[in-house]
Amino acid sequence: MIALDAVHVTAWSPDPAGGADRVVTLLHPLSLRLDEPRVAVIGANGSGKSTLARLLNGLVLPSSGRVTVDGLDTARDGAAVRRLVGFVFTDPDAQIVMPTPVEDVALSLRRTHPDARERAQAARAVLARFGLAARADQPVHSLSGGQRQLLALAAVLATEPRVLVLDEPTTLLDLAWRAVVDDLVAGLEQQVVEVTHDLDAAGHADRVLVVDEGRVVHDGAPDEAVRHYRTLMAARASRVRDGSPS
């Protein structure tokens, strides 16, 4: 169970007018329990979705309040939380650190497989499960964007996290790769929290959070949440067209 209790996230930001840095709110105080198998988070650019996602594995820590996953506090038990909660970024290049797929997955397995030979074997087995066996020893930069996102997912799932948080995992992919990644995620046994601009993908979730200007403004079943989001975005588009502040 993921629990956010009175979580407030602020950051220091430069004053556009050139004055002293000021404190800005990224997420207004928020309490949530997330225990559905599939939770989607949708919202405008800059609304706070990534901040919310990053709170769940301690990449962002609350300025006040508490985030816990299965009772572990992201601020106090950071390493244990990161073992429990895998995180996949939009851009796989932000995540892949080794020159070849087999080395990258092996890096994820260093804690569970201390022996280097066994680790490499286990990494190859993971890559085979993700259809990347033939690419195991090729330079990562020779893989397509879709293959790199699959590799990023494989490296995270190799550690068998209990929860997977995905921050727009298909935004950079073509429709075919989107379908591959969506199907793969749909088949996972893990609890999945996915930030997405893909309203079809959000439509398959058990619960959808709509984030706007640092607040969860709607929380419910997909159809109603998507309708709420479309109304919000239509109003914002009109304001942009009229030249008023969005």
Ligand SMILES: Nc1ncnc2c1ncn2[C@@H]1O[C@H](COP(=O)(O)OP(=O)(O)OP(=O)(O)O)[C@@H](O)[C@H]1O
């Ligand atoms: N560390 C930080 N310091 C200052 N401002 C930040 C920081 N992190 C995020 N922000 C700002 O907070 C707001 C919310 O950012 P966030 O990345 O959570 O939005 P998002 O909904 O994920 O956006 P997108 O869909 O564009 O990825 C944005 O205006 C962003 O510029």
